[in-house]
Amino acid sequence: KAGVTQTPRYLIKTRGQQVTLSCSPISGHRSVSWYQQTPGQGLQFLFEYFSETQRNKGNFPGRFSGRQFSNSRSEMNVSTLELGDSALYLCASSLDGRPTNEKLFFGSGTQLSVL
Amino acid sequence: AQTVTQSQPEMSVQEAETVTLSCTYDTSESNYYLFWYKQPPSRQMILVIRQEAYKQQNATENRFSVNFQKAAKSFSLKISDSQLGDTAMYFCASRSYSGGSNYKLTFGKGTLLTVNP
Numbered sequence: 418k419a420g421v422t423q424t425p426r427y428l429i430k431t432r433g434q435q436v437t438l439s440c441s442p443i444s445g446h447r448s449v450s451w452y453q454q455t456p457g458q459g460l461q462f463l464f465e466y467f468s469e470t471q472r473n474k475g476n477f478p479g480r481f482s483g484r485q486f487s488n489s490r491s492e493m494n495v496s497t498l499e500l501g502d503s504a505l506y507l508c509a510s511s512l513d514g515r516p517t518n519e520k521l522f523f524g525s526g527t528q529l530s531v532l
Numbered sequence: 533a534q535t536v537t538q539s540q541p542e543m544s545v546q547e548a549e550t551v552t553l554s555c556t557y558d559t560s561e562s563n564y565y566l567f568w569y570k571q572p573p574s575r576q577m578i579l580v581i582r583q584e585a586y587k588q589q590n591a592t593e594n595r596f597s598v599n600f601q602k603a604a605k606s607f608s609l610k611i612s613d614s615q616l617g618d619t620a621m622y623f624c625a626s627r628s629y630s631g632g633s634n635y636k637l638t639f640g641k642g643t644l645l646t647v648n649p
Contacts, residue, residue: 450636460623462636473635505575521637523569523577 421524435496442510449491454505538640555624572620
């Protein structure tokens with residue numbers, strides 16, 4: 418079974434641009450969540466999608482948005498990029514994502530650099 | 533709100549020895565789960581071990597075990613017979629289970645573990 422796939426692996430953008438990151442979950446998984454990882458702030462929760470609906474959202478500005486498609490693939494978009502958006506963006510998938518000890522499977526992330 | 537604190541930014545251990553990584557947490561929820569994740573240089577987060585808060589028995593997974601002290605809100609990870617492949621960043625995380633909308637993991641800042649030959 419293929420794991421969680423994130424594309425692209427690396428991305429370089431300039432301030433003011435927008436970017437779209439993609440995440441393909443493990444087949445059969447319906448929950449996809451996104452995390453931002455930076456050296457200063459560590460890992461922070463962005464949002465979680467289940468069956469094409471955003472079910473939970475972290476404390477990030479409206480420039481950060483996402484969506485999920487009917488095949489459970491998810492995209493996140495960051496508009497008007499700022500230098501502070503430089504980070505590793507991790508996607509995780511699980512069967513239904515409810516707050517149990519359900520195992521989350523992470524991708525290898527997209528490293529975004531904003532110049 | 534949940535908080536997770538890892539007080540050891542870096543640790544090192546000799547191959548085949550035992551090392552313990554510390555973690556404390558704070559939560560107002562009565563039902564929650566605790567996890568240790570490993571992030572090697574490949575950047576992929578890998579679940580090492582998980583503990584249900586209502587279970588008193590400490591979880592074990594092969595060479596990995598936890599010391600869960602609920603009253604002290606402490607959740608340390610012990611790695612026995614350390615191997616070179618254990619070199620990675622280790623994150624402690626909590627996840628609440630209260631019927632609310634907390635479908636997220638709250639992570640600590642991580643501990644970089646280096647296993648020396």
